[in-house]
Amino acid sequence: MHNQLNLQDLESNLESMKKSLINNFSNSYFCKDYKNLIDNKKLVFVDNEEGIPIQSWGIQSEKYSNLKMNRIYPKEDEKLVFGIDSSCIKIAEVEDGGLYAVKGSVGISFKGKPMAHLKIGPLIFYLNEEVFQSLKFDRNVFKLVLFNDEYAKKFLRINIERYIQFWISKLISGCILLIDGSLKSSIFENHLCDIQKIIENSVINRNSIIGISKSSRIKILKYLSYPLIRSTVPSYVDINLIIRSLISKTYGDHLLVKLSSTEYSNILRADVVTYNNDLNSTLGILLYNELINFGYPSTLSLSHHVSVFSNTELASIKSFVKSNYSIREVTHENARSSVLGTSWR
Numbered sequence: 046m047h048n049q050l051n052l053q054d055l056e057s058n059l060e061s062m063k064k065s066l067i068n069n070f071s072n073s074y075f076c077k078d079y080k081n082l083i084d085n086k087k088l089v090f091v092d093n094e095e096g097i098p099i100q101s102w103g104i105q106s107e108k109y110s111n112l113k114m115n116r117i118y119p120k121e122d123e124k125l126v127f128g129i130d131s132s133c134i135k136i137a138e139v140e141d142g143g144l145y146a147v148k149g150s151v152g153i154s155f156k157g158k159p160m161a162h163l164k165i166g167p168l169i170f171y172l173n174e175e176v177f178q179s180l181k182f183d184r185n186v187f188k189l190v191l192f193n194d195e196y197a198k199k200f201l202r203i204n205i206e207r208y209i210q211f212w213i214s215k216l217i218s219g220c221i222l223l224i225d226g227s228l229k230s231s232i233f234e235n236h237l238c239d240i241q242k243i244i245e246n247s248v249i250n251r252n253s254i255i256g257i258s259k260s261s262r263i264k265i266l267k268y269l270s271y272p273l274i275r276s277t278v279p280s281y282v283d284i285n286l287i288i289r290s291l292i293s294k295t296y297g298d299h300l301l302v303k304l305s306s307t308e309y310s311n312i313l314r315a316d317v318v319t320y321n322n323d324l325n326s327t328l329g330i331l332l333y334n335e336l337i338n339f340g341y342p343s344t345l346s347l348s349h350h351v352s353v354f355s356n357t358e359l360a361s362i363k364s365f366v367k368s369n370y371s372i373r374e375v376t377h378e379n380a381r382s383s384v385l386g387t388s389w390r
Contacts, residue, residue: 065216084371114272117279117304120329125160127213128152128223128344131206132352133198136362142173143194146362147201148354149209152347154335159343162351165209167362172197186232200233211238214246214254221253221331223345228256228316230294244296248320253327254297256316257345263291266301270312273303279332281315288316298324303340304332310340 131149138144148166152159177187189196210224230240247254261267265287273280281302288299297318303310319327336343366372 065212112269112272112282114276114280114282115325117281117302117325117328117332119279119332120326121333122326122330123156124330124334125217125220126154126223126331126335126342126344127217127220128154128225128342128346128348129206129209129213130225130345130348130352131202131209132349132354133201133205134354134359135194135198136169136359136366139171139173142171142176142191143197144366145170145172145197145201146354146359147205148352149205150348150351151209151213152344152351154342154344156334157336159336159347162347164351165205167354167358168205169362169366170201172200180235183232190233196233203231203233204235207234207238207240207243210240210243211246214243214250214252217252218250219252221255221327221334222247223335223342224254224256225345225349226256227258227292227314228254228296228318229292240296244318247318251320253320253330254318255327255331256297257342258314258316259311259341261314263287266314270301273301273312276303276306278306279304279328281328284314302328304337304342305340307339313340 129149129151131147133145133147136144136146146167146169148164148168150165151163153161153163172190174187174191177191180187186200190200191197206224210222214222228240228244234240244254246252266284269282269284269287273282279302281300283298284301285299288295295316297316300315300317302313302315304313317324317327331342338346367374
């Protein structure tokens with residue numbers, strides 16, 4: 046506990062926390078040198094391509110208007126709020142795998158104001174069968190990842206986010222961690238830093254974790270949002286029974302939440318794990334210390350924008366690969382354009 050960050054010396058400790066994260070990354074599989082694996086192989090550089098909001102159907106769901114709703118009252122308890130997000134893009138198709146770049150970010154708020162942000166990456170990651178065998182994942186998992194680019198990017202995003210969440214949950218105490226997405230185990234997680242270990246760290250260090258989802262495939266949640274749409278104050282609805290009956294390996298209390306009193310506030314799904322089992326207090330402390338914009342936490346918005354790759358970064362990464370690896374770039378033609386003509390791109 047002696048190396049945890051204290052609230053009072055946030056600014057002086059931000060740099061040391063970043064160094065701790067970087068040092069732990071340097072010993073992880075994210076910092077593997079792929080030069081020997083990728084040298085003299087053919088590759089083609091590719092361009093990256095990119096749910097329905099929960100409240101979409103709520104206005105047509107008057108029969109749920111009497112659903113019990115709990116008001117959230119801001120609680121003046123000073124705590125740091127850490128929002129964690131990441132992004133991943135495919136850089137190139139290699140003859141026996143794929144080359145990706147992944148970037149993580151942490152946004153920090155305190156007393157209703159964004160304070161700082163940290164950026165991890167970009168990190169270049171090469172995925173092929175040889176790499177996966179060294180990572181000791183289930184064979185079915187690496188088949189999914191190697192045969193599908195979207196699964197590959199999801200694999201990398203989940204792992205860098207879990208790595209950041211794991212080490213932050215060890216480095217800080219008495220804070221709130223916001224995670225983009227639900228608190229659910231994934232087949233892509235590394236068992237050394239999975240969601241269960243992150244929760245264990247947080248409970249030991251008196252941290253609370255809140256997983257925020259902007260949309261859901263569970264259609265009934267859209268109907269249950271009706272009383273929250275009508276609400277003029279921050280509130281939440283308990284959906285534990287629905288989530289636990291439909292989804293396995295989930296953690297915490299499951300809610301639909303409205304974090305702002307504005308008319309156009311988004312309705313979000315939230316999974317909440319508290320170290321002291323005080324759900325209302327945790328949500329109230331979040332409202333006091335976080336800047337809420339249209340119902341969404343600003344730390345998650347900030348970390349999302351910081352983690353997104355710009356065209357300049359993409360061009361720089363491609364130049365780095367060309368300059369540092371002995372690759373043989375293969376020119377390729379857009380099949381759609383060649384068949385339909387350039388006007389149909």
